[in-house]
Amino acid sequence: MILKGIPASGGIAAGPAYIFRHSEVGIRRETISDPTAEIARLNAARDAARQQLQTLREKTEAEASAEEAAIFDAHAMFLDDPSLLEMVADVVNREKLNVEAAWSDGIENFAAQMEMMGDEYLSARAADIRDVGKRVIRILSGQGETDLSGLSAPSIILAQDLTPSDTARLDKQFVLGFATAEGGPTSHTAILAKALGLPAVVGCGPRLSEIASGTDMLIHGAKGELVANPDEATRKQYEKLTGEASRLAEQELKSAGEHAVTKDGRQVEIVANVGSPSDAVSALKFGAEGIGLLRTEFLYLERSTAPTEEEQLTAYKAVLDVMETRPVVVRTLDVGGDKQLDYLDLGKEANPFLGWRAIRMCLDKPEFFKIQLRALLRASPGHDLRIMFPMIATLEEVRRSKALLAEARQEVLAGGSPVADHIQVGIMVEIPAAAQMADLFAKEVDFFSIGTNDLTQYTMAAERTSEKMAYLADPCHPAVVRQIKRVIEEGHKAGIWIGVCGEMAGDPEAAPVLLGLGLDEFSMAAPGIPHLKAILREWTYAEAKKLAEHVVNFENGAAVREYVRNYLHE
Amino acid sequence: MEKGKVRVINEVGLHARPAALFVAKAASFKSDIRIHNATKDGKWVSAKSILGILTLGVEKDHEIEITAEGEDEVEAVKQIIALIESDFA
Numbered sequence: 001m002i003l004k005g006i007p008a009s010g011g012i013a014a015g016p017a018y019i020f021r022h023s024e025v026g027i028r029r030e031t032i033s034d035p036t037a038e039i040a041r042l043n044a045a046r047d048a049a050r051q052q053l054q055t056l057r058e059k060t061e062a063e064a065s066a067e068e069a070a071i072f073d074a075h076a077m078f079l080d081d082p083s084l085l086e087m088v089a090d091v092v093n094r095e096k097l098n099v100e101a102a103w104s105d106g107i108e109n110f111a112a113q114m115e116m117m118g119d120e121y122l123s124a125r126a127a128d129i130r131d132v133g134k135r136v137i138r139i140l141s142g143q144g145e146t147d148l149s150g151l152s153a154p155s156i157i158l159a160q161d162l163t164p165s166d167t168a169r170l171d172k173q174f175v176l177g178f179a180t181a182e183g184g185p186t187s188h189t190a191i192l193a194k195a196l197g198l199p200a201v202v203g204c205g206p207r208l209s210e211i212a213s214g215t216d217m218l219i220h221g222a223k224g225e226l227v228a229n230p231d232e233a234t235r236k237q238y239e240k241l242t243g244e245a246s247r248l249a250e251q252e253l254k255s256a257g258e259h260a261v262t263k264d265g266r267q268v269e270i271v272a273n274v275g276s277p278s279d280a281v282s283a284l285k286f287g288a289e290g291i292g293l294l295r296t297e298f299l300y301l302e303r304s305t306a307p308t309e310e311e312q313l314t315a316y317k318a319v320l321d322v323m324e325t326r327p328v329v330v331r332t333l334d335v336g337g338d339k340q341l342d343y344l345d346l347g348k349e350a351n352p353f354l355g356w357r358a359i360r361m362c363l364d365k366p367e368f369f370k371i372q373l374r375a376l377l378r379a380s381p382g383h384d385l386r387i388m389f390p391m392i393a394t395l396e397e398v399r400r401s402k403a404l405l406a407e408a409r410q411e412v413l414a415g416g417s418p419v420a421d422h423i424q425v426g427i428m429v430e431i432p433a434a435a436q437m438a439d440l441f442a443k444e445v446d447f448f449s450i451g452t453n454d455l456t457q458y459t460m461a462a463e464r465t466s467e468k469m470a471y472l473a474d475p476c477h478p479a480v481v482r483q484i485k486r487v488i489e490e491g492h493k494a495g496i497w498i499g500v501c502g503e504m505a506g507d508p509e510a511a512p513v514l515l516g517l518g519l520d521e522f523s524m525a526a527p528g529i530p531h532l533k534a535i536l537r538e539w540t541y542a543e544a545k546k547l548a549e550h551v552v553n554f555e556n557g558a559a560v561r562e563y564v565r566n567y568l569h570e
Numbered sequence: 571m572e573k574g575k576v577r578v579i580n581e582v583g584l585h586a587r588p589a590a591l592f593v594a595k596a597a598s599f600k601s602d603i604r605i606h607n608a609t610k611d612g613k614w615v616s617a618k619s620i621l622g623i624l625t626l627g628v629e630k631d632h633e634i635e636i637t638a639e640g641e642d643e644v645e646a647v648k649q650i651i652a653l654i655e656s657d658f659a
């Protein structure tokens with residue numbers, strides 16, 4: 001049986017299935033005669049629970065992260081909450097109800113209230129409260145923790161879903177990977193698996209429960225694939241993949257410092273997406289030839305006042321100094337809608353992704369925007385700084401942005417600071433309007449960088465953060481690929497260069513298509529660079545061109561991906 | 571009884587870490603301290619209860635009212651309001 005789920009964490013593993021089930025605790029309701037003794041039982045159980053939480057906390061901090069471990073601090077606070085305890089004691093004293101029933105009613109009272117508020121954060125806390133509730137009930141009923149004694153050999157963990165309490169108790173040396181029936185790409189299981197570097201597939205659906213304990217399993221995290229009782233050929237294939245994967249990663253890293261040149265001699269630029277000065281240092285280790293996207297939000301978020309021009313200058317200088325004369329594309333501020341700033345009243349919007357954000361907001365606050373532009377210009381001497389405007393939909397927006405940049409330049413020069421003579425100016429192409437009008441935009445700028453995450457969400461009209469619509473989030477869909485093709489063609493006609501700075505650039509199944517479409521620059525999270533360089537070196541530009549011409553006529557993204565996977569093997 | 575009113579300025583409202591800090595501050599006083607979300611005109615809960623506070627659904631820009639009753643009631647209201655006004659610094 002082959003199950004398809006949502007890829008949550010990359011990697012490949014083979015091993016027996018270990019079925020993880022929560023033992024359901026039935027709660028009896030009965031009248032008691034001694035409320036004081038009943039409350040004393042609860043307090044003893046809470047003491048034991050507090051100890052368990054402390055142990056889990058220490059174990060998690062050592063094995064995973066402090067952030068992960070902090071969940072148990074919240075659990076401990078819930079355990080000792082005075083309102084909850086008062087409510088429970090009241091019911092036990094007045095109604096002479098046994099403490100198991102009173103406790104679980106109290107827990108449910110708070111959990112249900114939080115769940116009903118329709119807030120993602122509070123819903124997650126509701127799950128935490130129930131987790132704490134069950135822990136105490138298990139102790140009261142004399143049951144141990146969920147039975148994990150069967151986990152004594154390396155296994156692939158199968159579960160409906162996993163809570164932080166569950167995963168903290170797993171003996172990690174016996175975990176090869178995770179597969180869950182429920183959950184999305186940002187579920188707890190996914191986050192934990194990534195932190196541990198283990199493969200995980202989530203959202204596998206109800207058929208996962210048909211698999212029996214001990215069944216031979218294969219898991220392919222990046223593909224989101226789970227195989228039960230694999231045949232010999234599949235098993236061999238996986239064995240090869242596992243062994244190869246680690247050897248390959250090592251080899252790839254060794255040659256990451258060399259350029260990405262196809263077999264027939266086309267060289268493309270491989271650069272990194274970074275979000276802070278420290279990212280820039282590690283980007284070089286992975287073989288980044290520059291920075292294709294410096295997100296400047298790190299300067300603006302989580303503070304109560306706007307960053308000053310001097311603060312920004314220091315940060316940009318830090319990145320530029322690390323990169324020396326390598327190209328550094330800086331994206332101007334991209335906030336608003338879903339990313340709020342305390343010191344700017346951005347307002348709440350019904351559709352943040354379609355809202356007043358990025359360049360739209362910056363153009364309405366020219367004096368605020370020019371602080372960033374002046375800091376960038378002052379950082380430019382001696383470096384190859386390039387400035388990029390996000391969320392551009394109209395030509396007027398580009399022209400107004402350029403006019404503000406020119407004003408900022410005059411202001412900097414008037415203040416006596418030097419500015420590099422030529423600074424490339426480009427736009428993010430992430431709104432279908434800009435892709436459609438690429439021929440006209442190309443006359444205004446020095447480069448395009450295609451933001452495929454947003455371009456896909458705006459093309460498919462599906463919010464990219466929703467797991468329910470994950471099937472609409474594939475940048476390989478020909479509806480998106482055709483726009484990329486158009487943008488590259490029109491850009492090249494006007495003599496400008498084109499990059500991609502979305503996830504697609506580092507996606508091994510998508511990058512060959514981009515290569516074939518003539519893309520000049522691939523910008524991605526730095527750890528993906530060694531592998532992508534290795535992949536591009538396998539291709540000839542001529543083959544990739546044929547591939548790209550072909551796939552634009554396909555019906556959907558899955559067909560494109562399958563074709564790319566098979567192309568080199570035929 | 572001491573009373574106070576304050577607008578919540580931090581980004582996540584009284585959720586997550588700010589909620590925990592709020593409760594820790596309230597729990598450091600002997601007085602009985604109650605809080606309610608004036609913007610939503612909701613119920614009153616104990617300021618020493620993290621579960622109670624979370625169910626108030628206090629978001630940024632909501633106004634909350636606080637009452638304290640006990641030997642350190644004046645200091646309690648003063649310090650809790652200062653905590654919120656300092657953006658939980």
